[in-house]
Amino acid sequence: xxxxxxxxxxxxxxxxxxxxxxxxxxxxxxxxxxxxxxxxxxxxxxxxxxxxxxxxxxxxxxxxxxxxxxxxxxxxxxxxxxxxxxxxxxxxxxxxxxxxxxxxxxxxxxxxxxxxxxxxxxxxxxxxxxxxxxxxxxxxxxxxxxxxxxxxxxxxxxxxxxxxxxxxxxxxxxxxxxxxxxxxxxxxxxxxxxxxxxxxxxxxxxxxxxxxxxxxxxxxxxxxxxxxxxxxxxxxxxxxxxxxxxxxxxxxxxxxxxxxxxxxxxxxxxxxxxxxxxxxxxxxxxxxxxxxxxxxxxxxxxxxxxxxxxxxxxxxxxxxxxxxxxxxxxxxxxxxxxxxxxxxxxxxxxxxxxxxxxxxxxxxxxxx
Numbered sequence: 001x002x003x004x005x006x007x008x009x010x011x012x013x014x015x016x017x018x019x020x021x022x023x024x025x026x027x028x029x030x031x032x033x034x035x036x037x038x039x040x041x042x043x044x045x046x047x048x049x050x051x052x053x054x055x056x057x058x059x060x061x062x063x064x065x066x067x068x069x070x071x072x073x074x075x076x077x078x079x080x081x082x083x084x085x086x087x088x089x090x091x092x093x094x095x096x097x098x099x100x101x102x103x104x105x106x107x108x109x110x111x112x113x114x115x116x117x118x119x120x121x122x123x124x125x126x127x128x129x130x131x132x133x134x135x136x137x138x139x140x141x142x143x144x145x146x147x148x149x150x151x152x153x154x155x156x157x158x159x160x161x162x163x164x165x166x167x168x169x170x171x172x173x174x175x176x177x178x179x180x181x182x183x184x185x186x187x188x189x190x191x192x193x194x195x196x197x198x199x200x201x202x203x204x205x206x207x208x209x210x211x212x213x214x215x216x217x218x219x220x221x222x223x224x225x226x227x228x229x230x231x232x233x234x235x236x237x238x239x240x241x242x243x244x245x246x247x248x249x250x251x252x253x254x255x256x257x258x259x260x261x262x263x264x265x266x267x268x269x270x271x272x273x274x275x276x277x278x279x280x281x282x283x284x285x286x287x288x289x290x291x292x293x294x295x296x297x298x299x300x301x302x303x304x305x306x307x308x309x310x311x312x313x314x315x316x317x318x319x320x321x322x323x324x325x326x327x328x329x330x331x332x333x334x335x336x337x338x339x340x341x342x343x344x345x346x347x348x349x350x351x352x353x354x355x356x357x358x359x360x361x362x363x364x365x366x367x368x
Contacts, residue, residue, distance in 0.1 A: 015305025038191030054186030068198025131322030132169025290349030
C-alpha cells in the first residue's frame with residue numbers, strides 16, 4: 001500500500017507538471033505565431049557593457065525607399081508611472097506602436113472581436129496585457145492615469161490582449177499619442193513586411209549586405225520563433241529533473257517495501273518452494289506482484305495527474321502570473337510516466353526476487 005501510494009504520487013506529479021508545461025508551450029507557440037506577423041525584425045545591436053540607444057528615426061525613411069518592402073511597423077519601449085486615481089502608483093512598461101493592418105492582427109483581445117483601432121490611434125487610449133489587467137484589476141473602458149513630462153494624463157483602457165512576454169504586464173499606445181506627451185525617441189524595433197519586386201529571401205540578403213544597416217540586427221520571424229522556443233525549453237529543463245527525482249524517490253520506496261516483504265513473507269515463500277515451486281516460478285510470482293503495484297499506481301496517477309495539471313493551469317498560473325492558457329493533454333505526457341512507473345517497479349523487484357529464490361526451503365520454514 002505505501003509503496004503503491006508513493007509511486008502514484010510520483011507519477012501524478014510527473015503527469016501534472018508534464019501536462020502544464022505542454023499546455024504552456026502550446027499557448028506560447030500559438031501566441032508567437034500570431035504575434036510574429038512581419039517577415040523580418042530590425043533591432044539595435046547591444047552588448048552587456050553598453051546598452052542599446054535604439055534605431056534612429058531616419059532608418060525608417062531608408063527602409064521605406066527599398067522597393068522590396070511593402071509595409072513597416074515600429075515599437076518604442078519606455079517606462080511610465082501608472083496612477084489608479086486613488087493615490088497608488090506603480091511603474092509599468094509602456095510600448096508605443098505604429099501598426100499597419102497586418103501588424104494589428106498580432107493582437108488577440110479577450111472577449112472582444114471588433115476593436116476600434118482608429119480610436120486607439122488618435123485618442124488618449126491604451127490597450128493592456130492580460131497579466132497587467134489581472135494584477136492591477138483593470139477592465140475594458142476603465143480609466144488610468146499616466147505621469148507624463150507634461151503632468152498626469154487620463155487614458156481609457158480600450159482592450160485587454162493576450163501576452164506572455166512579461167508576468168508583470170505592460171501598456172500599449174499608438175506612436176502618435178506617445179509623441180504628444182513624450183519627446184520623440186528612437187525606435188526599439190521595426191517590423192519589415194516583404195512585398196513588391198523582391199522576394200522575402202532576396203530582401204533579407206539585400207539588407208544583410210547593406211552597409212546602412214551594419215549596426216543593426218536583422219532576424220527573420222522564423223528564426224525569432226525558433227530562438228524563443230529554445231529559451232522556453234531551456235527554462236523548463238528543471239521540470240524534467242524534478243520528475244526524475246520523484247521517480248527515484250518512489251523507486252527507493254518500492255525497493256524498501258519489497259525487501260521488507262521478503263523478510264515478513266519468507267515463511268510463505270518457503271512453503272511455495274516446498275510445494276514444488278521452482279526458482280523461476282517464485283521469481284515470476286514476485287515480479288508479477290511488483291508489476292501489479294506499478295499498474296495500480298499508474299491507473300490512479302493518470303486522473304490524479306490531470307487534476308493536478310488543471311489546478312496548475314486554471315488556478316496557480318493565473319494567480320501567480322496573470323495569464324491564462326489552453327489546456328492540452330499530449331499522449332506522451334501520460335504514456336511516458338506510466339511506462340516509467342511500471343519499469344521502475346519491475347527493476348525494483350528484481351533484486352528481492354532473486355534473493356528470495358536463493359533461500360533454501362528448510363531455512364525459510366525454520367522460522368515463523
